Amino acid sequence: MPLPITRLNGRDIPDATVARLPIYHRVLVGMLEMGSTTVSSEELAASCGVSSAKLRKDLSHLGSYGTRGVGYDVKFLSYHIARELGSTQPWGVVIVGVGNLGHALVSYRGFASRGFRVVGLVDTHPDIVGESISVGDQVLTVSAMGDLEKVVREGAAHIGVIATPAEAAQDVCDRLVDAGVRSILNFAPAVLVVPQDVEVRKVDLAVELQILAFHEQRRIDETLPEAMNG
Amino acid sequence: MPLPITRLNGRDIPDATVARLPIYHRVLVGMLEMGSTTVSSEELAASCGVSSAKLRKDLSHLGSYGTRGVGYDVKFLSYHIARELGSTQPWGVVIVGVGNLGHALVSYRGFASRGFRVVGLVDTHPDIVGESISVGDQVLTVSAMGDLEKVVREGAAHIGVIATPAEAAQDVCDRLVDAGVRSILNFAPAVLVVPQDVEVRKVDLAVELQILAFHEQRRIDETLPEAMNG
């Protein structure tokens, strides 16, 4: 009986590094468009807002794509980061919840330009179901919630985006997972319970503001005593 | 000459902890609305999707608000987290860029419910400037980009949200900082350069998808060899 083979060719890349790779890639694409052919770790790091040591350490996890004494070939490095990220193939995205945020996501040009294709829109609201929304050069019709599984299947969607109110989020999540989706981007202010093999990323707009408010308050707390002192 | 006093009453709270406090707070408020009066670290942690050890460690940085053998008083703990986060006072928010995303942010109910008040809207586009948008029970008129400083001043805004295209982001950022804003939430896919005392948080929707795509691809790379094996 053959042993199960895992991580055949998969080098392990730290999470913190993976989170920065898309930034490096976007900046490199920008440099390519500007006509740059070569870039040093010092330059690229500055453009990305990180230290050159961190950049080189990050890139070292992908392989050895630079030339000592010279730097990195912009196109070559850009390609290899894209390949590592899986950006060389398009990924199908289903958006559930076509309210204000859902609408904004559908029309977000950054998705298409980075290789994502919105292949389905789903909502509960009778007024919204059936609505036609143009996505790039295509037109999509909003499907009813009951058709979620069908939409995922027919669109061969890999990623589900939850842009519903918090109350609906867990149910939508369960159905996405049942339909075979293993990657979920959650905008609802709810903690989702998922099987181990499902990857959830959460974006909570209010949480971001609360973190900023915390630091803002700290600044005020710190300067007030000084002001009272001087 | 009196020494400058810093961190008079400011305990240092780790960044990772600060990032989780808003989650704890929201879940506690939910429990309060459900009528809970007491909660153990085990229960609260489960509802927040973290381990109880992490939760207790996090809370220990705020002080000692629990009772051994009993747990935490939901209302009492909720209040102290809110106080630490600065959520007990309302913070003024200016949104720059009233496109699809900007519109979605304006009408996002989660802002008001967590103590943020949109006090200004700014855009360059002549069609959008002058438009009236209802924010909760108020109505705001979109101001021209030239009035950015005035809007920040008159609204006493503490936080700036950048929802413009990438090309405009750095300029908008500079002007927000000049107008006195020290906390910025950036939705543009651009790396902002700011003075040291300015806190920037960045939300890049495409980056989130790219990170998901990376893991999705890894899953496929891992399962394919196995499938070919069996």
Place this chain on the structure above:
DNA sequence: TAGATTGTTAATCGATTAACAATC
């Protein structure tokens, strides 16, 4: 008192950083 649960300790883990040997 006995049972429960917090707050803290100490070990472990992962990420960052600075320095530099390798090498173009």
Place this chain on the structure above:
DNA sequence: TAGATTGTTAATCGATTAACAATC
């Protein structure tokens, strides 16, 4: 060869975890 810059090493830092003493 001399100068430049990568890729790696080792030290440091911060976050997580498990275990448990303190104490309700």
